[in-house]
Amino acid sequence: MNNLSITNFNRKHLKQSHEHKLAxxxxxxxxxxxxxxxxAAKVGFNPRKMLNxxxxxxxxxxxxxxxxxxxxxLEQASQNIVDQLDLQLATITERSSVFQNYLELLASGSRLLxxxxxxxxxxxxxxxxxxxPLPQVEDFNQMPFQSxxxxxxxxxxxxxxxxxxxxxxxxxxxxxxxxxxxxxxSKNEAEITEDILAKANELKxxxxxxxxxxxxxxxxxxTWGGQQTAGMTLGVLRGNAMDISTLLIALLRAAKIPARYVxxxxxxxxxxxxxxxxxxxxxxxxxxxxxxxxxxxxxxxSGGKISKVRMEHVWVEAAVPFYPSRGSKPVSKRNPIDKWxxxxxxxxxxxxxQGIDVFKTSLNFDDVLExxxxxxxxxxxxxxxxxxxxxxxxxxxxxxxxDLYEHLFENIKEPKIPDLIGKRNIIPLNFNxxxxxxxxxxxxxxxxxxxxxxxxxxxxxLSLNDESVLSEYDNNITMPLYKLNQKEIIISFVPARESDExxxxxxxxxxxxxxxxxPNFYSSYIQMIPIIKLNKRVILKGSQRSIGExxxxxxxxxxxxxxxxxxxxxxxxxxxxxxxxxxxxxxxKTIFDNKNELNKIKAIIENNKDNKLTGDELIxxxxxxxxxxxxxxxxxxxxxxxxxxxxxxxPQPMGGTFGYEPxxxxxxxxxxxxxxxxxxxxxxxxxxxxxxxxxxDKAKEFMMQIGMLSSTLEHTVPESLFNGKKNQIVNxxxxxxxxxxxxxxxxxxxxxxxxNNIEQTLANIKINKLGREEIRAAVYAxxxxxxxxxxxxxNKYSGSxxxxxxxxxxxxxxxxxxxxxGGFLDPAIKSFxxxxxxxxxxxxAIAIMGFFAGWAPLTLVIIFLLxxxxxxxxxxxxxxxxxxxxDFKVFxxxxxxxxxxGAVGLIVEVGANIIMLILGLIYGSAPTSATNxxxxxxxxxxxxxxxxx
Numbered sequence: 013m014n015n016l017s018i019t020n021f022n023r024k025h026l027k028q029s030h031e032h033k034l035a036x037x038x039x040x041x042x043x044x045x046x047x048x049x050x051x052a053a054k055v056g057f058n059p060r061k062m063l064n065x066x067x068x069x070x071x072x073x074x075x076x077x078x079x080x081x082x083x084x085x086l087e088q089a090s091q092n093i094v095d096q097l098d099l100q101l102a103t104i105t106e107r108s109s110v111f112q113n114y115l116e117l118l119a120s121g122s123r124l125l126x127x128x129x130x131x132x133x134x135x136x137x138x139x140x141x142x143x144x145p146l147p148q149v150e151d152f153n154q155m156p157f158q159s160x161x162x163x164x165x166x167x168x169x170x171x172x173x174x175x176x177x178x179x180x181x182x183x184x185x186x187x188x189x190x191x192x193x194x195x196x197x198s199k200n201e202a203e204i205t206e207d208i209l210a211k212a213n214e215l216k217x218x219x220x221x222x223x224x225x226x227x228x229x230x231x232x233x234x235t236w237g238g239q240q241t242a243g244m245t246l247g248v249l250r251g252n253a254m255d256i257s258t259l260l261i262a263l264l265r266a267a268k269i270p271a272r273y274v275x276x277x278x279x280x281x282x283x284x285x286x287x288x289x290x291x292x293x294x295x296x297x298x299x300x301x302x303x304x305x306x307x308x309x310x311x312x313x314s315g316g317k318i319s320k321v322r323m324e325h326v327w328v329e330a331a332v333p334f335y336p337s338r339g340s341k342p343v344s345k346r347n348p349i350d351k352w353x354x355x356x357x358x359x360x361x362x363x364x365x366q367g368i369d370v371f372k373t374s375l376n377f378d379d380v381l382e383x384x385x386x387x388x389x390x391x392x393x394x395x396x397x398x399x400x401x402x403x404x405x406x407x408x409x410x411x412x413x414x415d416l417y418e419h420l421f422e423n424i425k426e427p428k429i430p431d432l433i434g435k436r437n438i439i440p441l442n443f444n445x446x447x448x449x450x451x452x453x454x455x456x457x458x459x460x461x462x463x464x465x466x467x468x469x470x471x472x473x474l475s476l477n478d479e480s481v482l483s484e485y486d487n488n489i490t491m492p493l494y495k496l497n498q499k500e501i502i503i504s505f506v507p508a509r510e511s512d513e514x515x516x517x518x519x520x521x522x523x524x525x526x527x528x529x530x531p532n533f534y535s536s537y538i539q540m541i542p543i544i545k546l547n548k549r550v551i552l553k554g555s556q557r558s559i560g561e562x563x564x565x566x567x568x569x570x571x572x573x574x575x576x577x578x579x580x581x582x583x584x585x586x587x588x589x590x591x592x593x594x595x596x597x598x599x600x601k602t603i604f605d606n607k608n609e610l611n612k613i614k615a616i617i618e619n620n621k622d623n624k625l626t627g628d629e630l631i632x633x634x635x636x637x638x639x640x641x642x643x644x645x646x647x648x649x650x651x652x653x654x655x656x657x658x659x660x661x662x663p664q665p666m667g668g669t670f671g672y673e674p675x676x677x678x679x680x681x682x683x684x685x686x687x688x689x690x691x692x693x694x695x696x697x698x699x700x701x702x703x704x705x706x707x708x709d710k711a712k713e714f715m716m717q718i719g720m721l722s723s724t725l726e727h728t729v730p731e732s733l734f735n736g737k738k739n740q741i742v743n744x745x746x747x748x749x750x751x752x753x754x755x756x757x758x759x760x761x762x763x764x765x766x767x768n769n770i771e772q773t774l775a776n777i778k779i780n781k782l783g784r785e786e787i788r789a790a791v792y793a794x795x796x797x798x799x800x801x802x803x804x805x806x807n808k809y810s811g812s813x814x815x816x817x818x819x820x821x822x823x824x825x826x827x828x829x830x831x832x833x834g835g836f837l838d839p840a841i842k843s844f845x846x847x848x849x850x851x852x853x854x855x856x857a858i859a860i861m862g863f864f865a866g867w868a869p870l871t872l873v874i875i876f877l878l879x880x881x882x883x884x885x886x887x888x889x890x891x892x893x894x895x896x897x898x899d900f901k902v903f904x905x906x907x908x909x910x911x912x913x914g915a916v917g918l919i920v921e922v923g924a925n926i927i928m929l930i931l932g933l934i935y936g937s938a939p940t941s942a943t944n945x946x947x948x949x950x951x952x953x954x955x956x957x958x959x960x961x
Contacts, residue, residue: 228438
């Protein structure tokens with residue numbers, strides 16, 4: 013063994029993974045000792061068995077470090093590397109001796125419940141916490157899945173002190189600034205792209221036609237702070253006041269018409285406001301919904317009741333020939349520009365058409381739920397449920413689906429999608445000339461601006477906080493959302509020095525013929541620098557850190573009136589992640605662009621095998637596709653559900669990561685490096701949710717429902733990317749929703765933990781120490797927790813899932829043990845021909861290196877893998893936007909799985925436990941498969957068997 017190279021040694025000894033097995037043993041002991049260990053853990057703890065396993069493993073681990081040190085000397089490594097290995101060896105030897113002594117003391121007793129064993133147990137727990145402190149638990153006042161709240165203090169400003177203004181007064185004082193170049197400039201959000209130019213030409217470059225088209229085609233959304241470019245707003249046909257103004261300005265400027273933003277305060281008639289906000293029945297509910305989106309809004313009271321609604325707003329002023337043509341004729345010497353004319357593309361009314369009655373069926377929902385409840389156990393005294401027969405719900409879903417299917421054919425001729433789900437149509441108005449004033453009762457106008465001011469932009473603050481004493485890099489940046497919205501953002505690590513890069517390269521075999529030849533261990537003596545790239549350009553760098561250490565990725569969302577989703581993620585040095593930042597709308601152009609990028613990569617590999625591809629070019633598209641896929645599906649399906657259940661839902665800007673995270677090779681608090689890990693999806697979600705009549709319970713239930721959807725997508729989206737064959741899941745993911753559903757199917761008890769029962773209930777649960785501490789922290793912060801009794805194992809992942817809920821509003825955290833808020837997947841590697849899943853082992857070699865040199869033996873695998881992703885993107889491309897002519901049978905599949913099936917859990921008030929249970933069973937893996945078949949994918953059977961799983 014002394015003649016082994018470092019590469020061969022690493023591959024051999026990590027294939028056995030003694031360090032990983034020892035780390036798992038230490039975690040298992042940690043969960044069973046200490047004053048706060050659960051009764052179930054203490055009763056199941058066998059210190060004698062643990063001691064025997066520990067002695068065998070620690071001997072091998074220490075021997076591995078000795079061999080690594082010996083090889084470093086043989087390879088003439090630097091003295092610094094040898095010194096690090098000496099320190100690792102000394103520290104682990106000393107701490108393993110202490111740990112073994114504690115186990116021997118516990119093994120000499122009988123049970124941990126005895127007082128003397130408790131003393132040793134508590135001492136061992138305290139010692140482990142001292143040498144290897146657990147991460148801090150989350151701040152459960154800032155849930156990762158949250159609804160934004162109305163702010164009664166966020167009231168409109170009075171702009172009259174800045175500038176008196178009347179829409180009907182013509183003043184010649186401003187004529188000289190009509191022709192300032194910034195008023196026709198292509199800049200920032202208002203970039204004049206080819207699409208914008210084409211639309212302006214289509215509208216004959218007429219200010220009247222441009223205004224009419226924007227007013228009649230772009231839906232207003234109640235959020236505050238510019239999110240989108242003009243091109244994106246043109247593509248999605250929706251936006252808030254800033255976004256719609258941006259599109260209107262870009263179109264006007266493309267037609268060589270000077271235009272500018274105006275920020276002010278407007279008064280809106282009550283019925284008009286309730287209609288614009290989303291056809292509300294309750295005025296207070298409408299105001300709260302708009303306020304939750306960050307819009308400064310308040311009711312104006314007159315005669316003891318609200319007489320009108322006042323809110324801040326953004327509109328446009330265009331410089332046109334107004335007298336006498338009112339903008340209907342082009343500029344000429346006889347028809348010169350003479351007035352700034354106010355134009356508001358957001359102000360409009362809507363017609364709301366109800367969809368089908370989803371309960372038009374012979375199925376008795378009360379009977380179904382009663383039968384389902386009777387099939388299991390609901391123990392209110394001990395707060396658990398177990399043993400339910402999920403086939404009852406599946407059969408009910410199928411029957412209900414066929415009944416509704418027949419109802420459609422009998423009652424709707426040539427049904428279109430809007431007929432099924434309902435629709436909101438803008439009531440169009442035709443204009444022969446510009447109106448000349450805004451459609452409001454009163455106006456307080458601020459100062460106009462040629463660009464959208466920073467105070468009106470939604471912004472993202474990004475930082476790499478590595479907690480080093482001094483960083484040589486600026487590791488904090490704030491950018492407007494429109495620059496990051498659905499853009500390619502990659503977080504990776506590059507070698508700090510040439511010697512570190514050489515150390516990485518030397519571990520890759522020169523004649524690679526088998527994926528098993530790739531190393532799956534990197535030592536902590538290699539130094540890396542974290543970087544964040546935006547569209548291939550580095551925007552942030554951190555200071556160098558050792559492989560296996562942790563840095564903090566922090567980001568937060570800032571609208572002009574609120575800050576939310578303050579995300580603090582710990583990232584292991586050696587990870588490779590895509591960061592997805594998404595606004596309130598998902599653009600179809602994102603999918604097309606990503607598809608084109610992957611097609612280019614595929615073409616390079618197929619046509620020129622000697623051409624080199626970087627790790628970024630190959631891997632980033634896969635991870636970027638995954639995180640964008642998640643948000644596309646989540647927003648789309650949540651909107652479908654909200655329509656079906658008559659809930660007002662507005663996605664807010666949000667973000668999350670998806671990609672490869674290695675496993676820390678950490679023993680007794682000593683960083684040895686990293687081992688091969690897996691894929692994690694860690695998303696954060698925000699939205700505004702309101703029942704139009706103001707009922708809080710209905711909004712809470714909807715939040716719980718889409719919360720389960722968000723958790724389900726955290727495992728189904730990666731599964732859809734990493735399972736090539738239809739309906740065959742080789743690579744199975746793990747998420748909180750899946751854990752609860754699996755545990756129930758296995759007959760485990762599903763507990764609800766509150767302040768009233770926390771000690772009694774925790775005693776019956778086996779979970780790691782961090783999970784236990786998070787549950788305690790959440791409950792004492794006023795939350796409720798759903799958790800299953802025993803850990804689960806899926807593929808190589810072993811752990812628990814638990815759901816932390818706000819019992820009042822339905823906000824939540826959908827966690828898997830280890831502190832992760834999200835889902836995990838560990839793709840399996842079989843062979844080049846029978847498995848297309850390249851990620852996993854191979855990422856240990858290429859992700860942190862930042863380069864990938866067209867390895868011929870892997871070409872077939874890569875092409876097959878990319879083909880799988882391109883198929884997924886094809887499905888997404890057909891998903892949005894869809895035309896009304898889309899085969900309604902296909903869409904009915906989605907409606908059936910989401911709106912109808914999801915509604916089953918909300919028909920009868922059966923308690924929070926049953927609702928959560930039903931939602932978990934209903935979703936399973938269905939949403940992804942159903943949504944991917946939204947448009948023109950399936951043309952025949954509307955109920956394929958796999959959709960019922």
